[in-house]
Amino acid sequence: MYRNFAARAVGWISFARLAMAAIAMVAFSGCATHYVDGATKEVLAAQFKKPAEPGPVQLIFEFQTRGTLNARVTDLLKTQVREQVSGSGLFANVDDKPVAGGALLSVTLNNVPLSDDAFIKGFVTGFTFGLVGSTASDGYVCTVTYLGRGQAASVTKVARHAIHTAMGTAAAPGDAVKMDDMRQAAQTMARQVLSTALNDLSNDATFK
Amino acid sequence: MNKSSLRLSHRALLAFGLLAVVMLTGCAQIKLGTPVASIENIQKAKASGMQPSSVGDFVLAKGKPATLDTRISVRSNSVSSPYDQSFAKYLKETLSTDLQAAGLLNPASSTVIKGELTDSQIDPAIGTGSGKVAARFTVTKAERQVFDKEFVAESKWESSFVGGVAIPRAINEYTALYRALVSKLLDDPAFRAAVK
Numbered sequence: 561m562y563r564n565f566a567a568r569a570v571g572w573i574s575f576a577r578l579a580m581a582a583i584a585m586v587a588f589s590g591c592a593t594h595y596v597d598g599a600t601k602e603v604l605a606a607q608f609k610k611p612a613e614p615g616p617v618q619l620i621f622e623f624q625t626r627g628t629l630n631a632r633v634t635d636l637l638k639t640q641v642r643e644q645v646s647g648s649g650l651f652a653n654v655d656d657k658p659v660a661g662g663a664l665l666s667v668t669l670n671n672v673p674l675s676d677d678a679f680i681k682g683f684v685t686g687f688t689f690g691l692v693g694s695t696a697s698d699g700y701v702c703t704v705t706y707l708g709r710g711q712a713a714s715v716t717k718v719a720r721h722a723i724h725t726a727m728g729t730a731a732a733p734g735d736a737v738k739m740d741d742m743r744q745a746a747q748t749m750a751r752q753v754l755s756t757a758l759n760d761l762s763n764d765a766t767f768k
Numbered sequence: 769m770n771k772s773s774l775r776l777s778h779r780a781l782l783a784f785g786l787l788a789v790v791m792l793t794g795c796a797q798i799k800l801g802t803p804v805a806s807i808e809n810i811q812k813a814k815a816s817g818m819q820p821s822s823v824g825d826f827v828l829a830k831g832k833p834a835t836l837d838t839r840i841s842v843r844s845n846s847v848s849s850p851y852d853q854s855f856a857k858y859l860k861e862t863l864s865t866d867l868q869a870a871g872l873l874n875p876a877s878s879t880v881i882k883g884e885l886t887d888s889q890i891d892p893a894i895g896t897g898s899g900k901v902a903a904r905f906t907v908t909k910a911e912r913q914v915f916d917k918e919f920v921a922e923s924k925w926e927s928s929f930v931g932g933v934a935i936p937r938a939i940n941e942y943t944a945l946y947r948a949l950v951s952k953l954l955d956d957p958a959f960r961a962a963v964k
Contacts, residue, residue, distance in 0.1 A: 620869060622804045628925075628940045629947065631801025656805070658871035666807045705807075 598735035661709035820874035897927030
């Protein structure tokens with residue numbers, strides 16, 4: 561009986577060690593590599609069609625996850641977004657309070673999952689010590705809505721982007737650009753997708 | 769299935785459970801992000817015809833447990849407000865942010881909006897998560913109370929069994945309840961009349 565118990569105990573310990581190794585792999589491996597999709601590229605501010613007399617604008621920015629406000633990521637990106645809008649040359653100045661003339665620019669960046677089974681993929685990759693690679697993708701929808709001075713109707717432009725995360729031995733996705741980390745990926749994605757939407761806005765005949 | 773393979777599958781279950789425990793739990797101290805002006809609430813406030821108002825004290829309602837104001841628990845993570853660890857003050861900042869963005873915040877105004885947090889709940893259960901925030905708002909004009917009403921904001925959402933997915937989702941949904949509460953206040957005809 562004791563021999564049987566000892567054999568079972570050794571078996572449990574071996575399996576527990578394997579499980580702990582897998583946990584460590586999942587928790588500490590850091591084997592994820594982030595790529596910014598290559599389809600949406602940055603449009604330089606110099607290429608925007610500038611209005612004859614740029615006016616001031618009130619900027620409202622929010623980052624959403626699946627359509628719900630994500631206040632923490634909004635905090636991380638709001639300075640970058642404000643600087644990009646300020647440097648666009650499309651407005652005389654940018655404020656978070658109402659401005660003379662009442663012009664309002666709303667920028668919303670919504671993170672939508674492109675692959676809902678990302679966790680399962682990551683779990684399999686971690687559990688197999690990275691031998692089974694996988695790639696998960698996140699989509700980002702940038703919606704820019706502008707209500708100009710004295711205008712009753714607003715103009716809306718939408719641009720899309722994606723960040724791909726490769727885990728384990730997964731190959732780099734298509735023409736995507738490798739980033740140092742997730743922060744750089746998020747900042748690059750935000751800059752590129754906002755520049756695309758602002759460029760579209762600047763080329764709209766009703767934008768003045 | 770023989771005994772040894774049965775034993776192995778039990779071990780596999782235990783190992784999976786162990787992994788799940790590690791990955792689904794945590795004990796972090798998390799603060800809500802600072803309130804963000806809502807374009808919908810800005811437009812509602814502007815359309816309401818309200819006069820610039822000041823925002824007074826926001827406190828926990830009398831008789832409510834202090835923990836209602838100080839923290840919520842999201843799968844063993846403790847979530848609190850960045851403003852003196854008070855959700856009542858978080859509601860005040862949410863309202864102030866929207867009114868300021870609408871150009872309708874004036875600290876010198878004799879029209880004062882005050883609030884009492886009456887409820888704050890979150891349940892990020894596996895399957896369907898739910899949350900609820902409630903507050904009583906009052907408006908005084910030249911120290912005379914002209915409005916007193918309680919509003920409740922509730923929501924339900926799909927809640928993953930994976931903590932790494934469910935916890936941030938629950939925090940975002942909970943944060944959005946404050947914005948929803950302000951939206952309900954701005955929609956209320958009696959409130960609109962009180963602040964004109």
